[in-house]
Amino acid sequence: MTPDSLQRLFEDWTRHWMLPQQTPGEGAAPGALASDPRFKDPAWTATPYGRFLLKWYEAAGQTAQHVGELGNQLPAHQKNLWNFYVQYAVDALSPSNYFLTNPQALQKALDTQGKSVLTGLTRALEDLQNNALPASTDASAFTVGGNLANTAGAVVFQNEVFQLLQYQPLTAKVSAVPVVVVPPCVNKYYAFDLNEQKSFVKYLVEQGMQVFMVSWRNPHAGTTQAGWEEYIYDGVHKAIKVTCDVASSPRTNLLAWCIGGALSFSALSVMTAAEKKRIASATFLTTLVDYSDHGDVGIFIDPPQVAAMEPRLRMKGVMPGQDLAKAMAMLHAKDSIWHFYVSNYLLGDNIPPFDVLYWNSDTANVPANLYQYYVENMYLKNLMREPGALQLRGRKSDPGNLDMPCCFVSATEDHIVPWKTTLLGLDLVSGPAEFLLTEGGHVSGTVINHPAKSRKSYWFNGPRTTDPEAWQAGAEKHQGSWWPEWQRWVAQFSGKQVAAPQALGSADWPVIEAAPGSYVLEIVPQG
Template sequence: MNPESLQRLFDNWARTWLSQFRSDETAASPLSDDPRFKDPSWTATPYGQFLLKWYEAAARTAKEIGNFGTALPPHQKSVWNFYVQYAIDALSPSNYFLTNPQAIQRAADTRGESILIGVTRMLQDLQRNALPATSDMETFKVGKNLAPTSGSVVYQNEIFQLIQYEPLATRVNAVPLLIVPPCVNKFYAFDLNEQKSFVRFLLEQGHNVFIMSWRNPRAGETHHSWADYVFDGVHKAVELTCEVGDSAKVNLMSWCIGGALAASAIGVMNPNEKKRVASATFLTTLVDYSDHGEVGIFIDEPQVCAFEPRVRMKGVMPGQDLAKAMAMLHANDSIWNFYVNNYLLGDNIPPFDVLYWNSDTANIPADLYQYYVENMYLKNLMRVPGALSLRGRKMDVSKIDVPCLFVSASEDHIVPWRTTLLALELVSGPSEFLLTEGGHVSGTVINHPAKSRKSYWVNGPRTMGPDAWKEGAERRQGSWWPEWCSWVSRIDDRQIAAPKELGTDTWPALEPAPGSYVVEQVPQG
């Protein structure tokens, strides 16, 4: 920063502060509509008004400093702007007890009880190396009021358990459905409760449903790679689903990084293995990684290289680290809101099943994480035929010649839908694209038709231009789930009698769903 720039910054800072505090004290603050300052104490008292004016001036000054990043290359400029805004949000007076009039008043009203509650919670979260709780953690229990659908584990190895669910119809589709969830989250987003469960909905529609439950690896005890998750994970699950489901083929549905694993798995299948896949559905899945979306803030070569020693030393990418990174993308909603309510105000923490699931994090093997970030996110090699090799087999996503449906969400900040559309030109089979309203989770796996107020777009023109696709697509009201059922039935609508028992003589039921892997307690730090 040269002297002229420094002087200009100082002059702007002085004018900002003088204009703020010379203005009418009773004038409404531009921050008065901000959810962080919605309580009347921020505008009804001189102290609150002073704090808002101070914060407005400080934020404006910080943004002036941030403007010095305009000369940086585009990615570095985005990273710079992100951390400047993160610092501005972190320094909000609402985040500190002595500069939060609402917290001070709450402490007076409760005779200090709110302080005791908040400090106790903070110490508990610090011990767990966790973010502020987003849901009442005592209300939910996996296998009871979460993941409640009846089924059995019919296979397990060191990487995953395979769950088969009890049919809810007398006749089921002849081709069973195998769901591949992300290995960075636990599978029960697909089966939260009876009112939201995608699994239960599919069973009611006559599908014979299987799902993979990835094991949560312990630090220092795992060396599994991307290839292991492809061959000993997805390939094995496809093989077992065919055997237990008494079918030559399966319909494959995958989500997020589970979709990347599924695409890799099909991309290295030999002709006989690929005959087992009747169709492939990819939920919010990148095959082309040319645009990372908001997650790209954390993904560049210097940051990945700097973080690699920590990952290698632990042997895993800790689930809590990933959760914190995702929360930082929308810090006011995902971090500071709960920080204030839990610690400063001592509010009761309400139960929220989706947020409970989101906080129930899982580790990722270090080898798998580094392979994924380096080869897909940094080098974008999944889209290049033969650029990657797994156990001596060249990966080629153009070999995916089965019917494919790519489902993405319009407000997804983790996997941008405009980039997922590019997968249509990379696979060689008949492929379709469906865009639903909502976010990464709320638009896809939690979108029950009985409660959905969303809509979705289908039948867009064959173009890689996302705006042209959306403009030419047909918009329909409701959940996309019934649309998927119609799509897969057009591929094969044969039905057979529902199985009377789960598993087979060769692969008997091992334990009731949701299985032991999903509830295994593993340190996340």
């Protein structure tokens, strides 16, 4: 920071305070803060003290904009890092985050005769002991296998990497060709099966599809050496084979999400011709194949940060799920951290139940070998798109090996997996390929989008191009959830209707236990 830059910041700050400014009346926050939900409570504008705090924070925000401009001359990634941490500091310094500078918290303490303070302090001490983020939902309101993940089914296979669930048919006839779902290994599978009003699994079963689900094991620190190869061969390949065997079908449809999509794409890229015959179609839900744009998570992924993290990962043997959750929360700290910090600790408000946030907080560890391989070879080196660049158990990967029908599904507001970058997958696969774009975010637009309640839109039947503007301009826009559209697409590859199986499992793969299975319920130390 040069002396001229410091002088400019000082002058801007002084000018903001010394120039005559319109004082907002009661109930109105100044300037850019007028629509900020942090300051909507009347306590912020009811007293000179509250109005002073708002004026101070408005000045700080304007100064921070100029601080951000100091990074304009940096390389692109360093500029993003600079802007990210400047904004992170601005959000952290909000007067709403501190008891003595939050008029709403002070007023509530007075109104409740200190009970709100006692409640908040108790919660804060508990979370500090557990090294946890402020709770985003009332965890006591949910039970996996009770009011979450309760679609009827059974575990029909398990190894050290995953369990395979088969769901009970709900129709007399089912499609002969099943679908196997591969979720991310950084989260638990039941985002696809939250409850009857949101369940993607239940919806597919109601449409007469045979549905199988991978439930990844949540590894203990220091107990696993599994890496990318194990998750490919002992995970995805094995799940496909067992699904075909149990369903008595020579083929299966595959649907995979996020890093589950990356694992599945990698698995297909090394399949032999005989193995590929088992794949009727492949769908990649918010999945990067080309990693030229990392999305928001790129803030945390560069050679120095990855190298600095490696010794810790090797020592623990896992990337703790809580660490990943904290990193994701930092990307939107104002909403994902500070909102709950204020509500839980300063205001002592009741914590409402929210099933999606419960799932999000139910974190899973990731094997250190897998995590390191993924960030180094995909995020840093972008090798998944390069034929022959990766070798998995002696087989060279090739995206052109994907000659089966493929469908890429992405979301307009997904900041983790940018949709314009997922579109590049159309150029990498060699078979027929479709792209479907839905409104919404990484979870809210895709996995949680039941047709009965959806107010979103989606685009489909666009030209096969990797130009985002050209694709969207040529695609058809429809109202509603993308689920029925995809179900119509996959029906082409799902065979004829046959009698639904009377029992789950098979002679070779008998039922082990009821769904949701023990792997998703296992309590594992974070490492």
